[in-house]
Amino acid sequence: MRAPMGLRGEGYEGRERNSMSRGTPDDYRDLPVPEMEARLARFEEAVNAAQRANPPTKERVRMALHGKGDGRCPVRLKRHSLDLILKYGDDLAALFCAYPDDAVAVIPYDITIGYQPPNKTPRVNAVEALVLDRQWVDEWGTRWGHALCGVGATPLECPLQDWEMLDAYLATGVPEPGAPGRFDAAASLLALHGEGKYCFGIIHLALFERLHALRGMENVLTDFVTHEPEVGRLLDRLEEYLLELVRRWAALGADAVFLTDDWGSQSSLLISPELWRHLFRPRYARVFCEIHRLGMEVIFHSCGNVTAIVGDLVDIGLDVLDPVQPGAMYMAQLARDFGGALAFSGAVDVQDLLVHGTPQRVKDEVRSVRDTLGAPFGGALLLGPANVMTPDIPFANLVALFESAHERR
Numbered sequence: 001m002r003a004p005m006g007l008r009g010e011g012y013e014g015r016e017r018n019s020m021s022r023g024t025p026d027d028y029r030d031l032p033v034p035e036m037e038a039r040l041a042r043f044e045e046a047v048n049a050a051q052r053a054n055p056p057t058k059e060r061v062r063m064a065l066h067g068k069g070d071g072r073c074p075v076r077l078k079r080h081s082l083d084l085i086l087k088y089g090d091d092l093a094a095l096f097c098a099y100p101d102d103a104v105a106v107i108p109y110d111i112t113i114g115y116q117p118p119n120k121t122p123r124v125n126a127v128e129a130l131v132l133d134r135q136w137v138d139e140w141g142t143r144w145g146h147a148l149c150g151v152g153a154t155p156l157e158c159p160l161q162d163w164e165m166l167d168a169y170l171a172t173g174v175p176e177p178g179a180p181g182r183f184d185a186a187a188s189l190l191a192l193h194g195e196g197k198y199c200f201g202i203i204h205l206a207l208f209e210r211l212h213a214l215r216g217m218e219n220v221l222t223d224f225v226t227h228e229p230e231v232g233r234l235l236d237r238l239e240e241y242l243l244e245l246v247r248r249w250a251a252l253g254a255d256a257v258f259l260t261d262d263w264g265s266q267s268s269l270l271i272s273p274e275l276w277r278h279l280f281r282p283r284y285a286r287v288f289c290e291i292h293r294l295g296m297e298v299i300f301h302s303c304g305n306v307t308a309i310v311g312d313l314v315d316i317g318l319d320v321l322d323p324v325q326p327g328a329m330y331m332a333q334l335a336r337d338f339g340g341a342l343a344f345s346g347a348v349d350v351q352d353l354l355v356h357g358t359p360q361r362v363k364d365e366v367r368s369v370r371d372t373l374g375a376p377f378g379g380a381l382l383l384g385p386a387n388v389m390t391p392d393i394p395f396a397n398l399v400a401l402f403e404s405a406h407e408r409r
Contacts, residue, residue, distance in 0.1 A: 028086040029148065033128050036086055040127065043085045043093045047078070048192055050097035056196035057102040058255065061382070065297070065320060065343040069379020072408040073370050074102035074198070076345070076382050077401065080389040081151050082130055087391040092398070099402040103198040103382060106254065108186040111204035112146075112153040114138040115175070115182045129153070139175045142213045151390050160214045163223075163230045169214075170237055177244035183252060190252050200256035200299055201249035207238050207283060208261045224275060231279070239283050243290055250294035256319070257291050257298060264304020266328050273308045281309075285316040292317060299345060303387065304328050314341050322346050323386040324373065326353070331372045343380035344373045348401065350385050354393045359400035366404040 028036070061074040078101050085092060109115050113124050113136065124136045133148040141159030146152070160169055186201060193199055205213055211234065212220040223231050242259075249257050263269055269276065288298045299320040300313060305328040310321060323346030324334065331347065347369045348354070353362060366383070374381030383405050389398075 028083070029131060031086070033125065033132075036082075036127050036131060039089055040082060040085055043089070046090075046093040047096045047100075048189075050100050051104065051193055051197060054100040054196075058196055058198045061102050061198035062255070064379040065382065067340060067343075067378030067380045069374075071379070072406070073374040073379045073381040073383045075099075075405045076101050076103045076105065076384040077405060078105065079385050079387070081391065082127065083151070083391040084389055084393070086131065088395055088398070091395065095398060095402050099406045101197075103200065104189070104193045105202055105258065106186050106189050106199050107202045108183050111260075112138060112144045114140065115179060117179060117181055140210070140214060141169075141173055151388060155213050155216070158214055158216045158219075160234075163227055166230055166233065170233070174237055174241060177241050177248065183248055186249075187252055190254065194253050198255050199253075200258045200297075201252070201254040202258045202260070203242065203245050203249075204260045206242055206259040206261045206287075207235060207280060208263065210238055211235065221271070224271065224279065228279075235279070235283060239287065242287055246287065246290050246296075247294065250291075250296060254296055256296050258301060258322070259287070259298070260301040262301075262303040263309065264302060264306040264325070264328060266304060268305055269308045270304075273312075276309055277312060281312055281316065284313070288317040301345075307333070310334070310338055314338060318342055320345050320382065322382075325349075325386045326369075327351055331369065335372050335376065339373070339377045340380070343377075343382065345382040346384055346386040347373055347381065348383070348385050348405075350387050350389055350393075354385065354389065354397050354401065357397060359396045362397050362400040363404040366401060367407070 031039075057074065060070060063069060064074050077099070078096065110126050110130065113126055113129060116123055116139070128134060129136055130146055130153070133146065135143060135145045135156060137143050142155050143157035144153040145156045146154075159173060160166065190199055208220075211231070214234070215223060220231075246257055263271075263276070284300075291298050297319040298317060299322055300318050301322040303323065303325055305325075307329060313321065320343045321334075321338075322344075324331065324344050326347065326349035334344070348366055353365055357365070370381060370383060374383065385401075
């Protein structure tokens with residue numbers, strides 16, 4: 001693949017310096033919100049056009065994830081905060097245009113803002129909320145907050161303060177999964193890329209994450225012991241909601257469903273494997289079964305060290321494990337124990353490597369990830385960052401990531 005204009009023939013230091021001199025300055029957060037929106041829209045337009053112009057890769061991704069790849073692991077690098085686009089602007093778009101992703105994540109609305117019907121007033125401006133210092137309430141009744149210079153948002157106030165509120169919440173608090181317009185943005189993106197690219201529909205906050213967004217993490221961890229019947233009733237309703245979203249993705253023609261529930265700390269599971277198997281494994285099994293029944297594949301995202309339940313996830317039909325977080329998961333052990341039984345996704349470190357490493361170290365570690373998790377198993381690795389890439393990553397390291405990820409080994 002050719003290098004982006006302005007990047008060819010330069011050393012890494014020159015690339016970063018040149019990009020920073022042409023790109024958005026570090027005070028991008030001071031831009032008027034309409035200017036931010038215009039820059040983000042220009043980025044999306046350029047990247048979508050490049051994706052459309054690139055040869056189809058849908059079947060190649062599907063074959064690779066089943067261990068029948070063609071010598072290059074498929075790539076998904078479009079996993080970043082809005083701030084990264086605002087900081088690097090057209091230079092970042094040029095990288096994505098020169099090195100298009102093989103798979104497309106289809107996100108109908110922001111994870112923490114939720115769906116906003118056209119007649120909702122006042123509306124939460126997603127750019128303003130996720131770049132500046134803001135608070136808002138989502139469609140589930142959870143109050144979220146985003147801090148200036150932060151990434152993502154944090155629940156500040158949960159709607160289900162007491163279990164005595166459960167009946168009322170189940171009656172009126174759970175959103176309507178088939179609300180008109182909920183999937184309009186997703187349908188537009190699938191219309192653009194569905195024919196040529198492997199497209200997966202994302203359902204954030206599947207069960208556990210939605211549970212603690214509604215009750216609070218500390219409460220939930222206590223509730224598992226003190227209020228199991230109530231937890232079970234709420235999880236049953238969340239499962240119903242989740243299954244309906246799965247059916248909507250199937251109707252739209254998604255190739256896979258990407259579910260998120262973060263179960264790991266940096267060192268271990270957040271609860272005992274036995275409790276997880278009791279409360280959650282049967283529910284995930286039913287959801288995975290429905291996804292497969294509808295002809296789609298299952299990608300399950302769970303940050304942290306989730307080694308203790310990977311075998312369970314394989315047993316109930318998981319196709320792809322994401323994000324294989326370096327520093328928390330041991331890649332050689334995962335490859336030894338589960339390589340060939342499922343595919344992997346992510347695995348490039350965003351906590352240390354991309355932020356603090358040199359470009360050469362980035363390239364070396366990307367190759368190591370591919371050689372450990374992908375190459376021995378027929379390319380069954382959707383190679384990319386292990387979480388959202390943030391604006392503290394030097395541009396030279398982004399260049400190194402794109403170049404090495406797209407190498408054919």
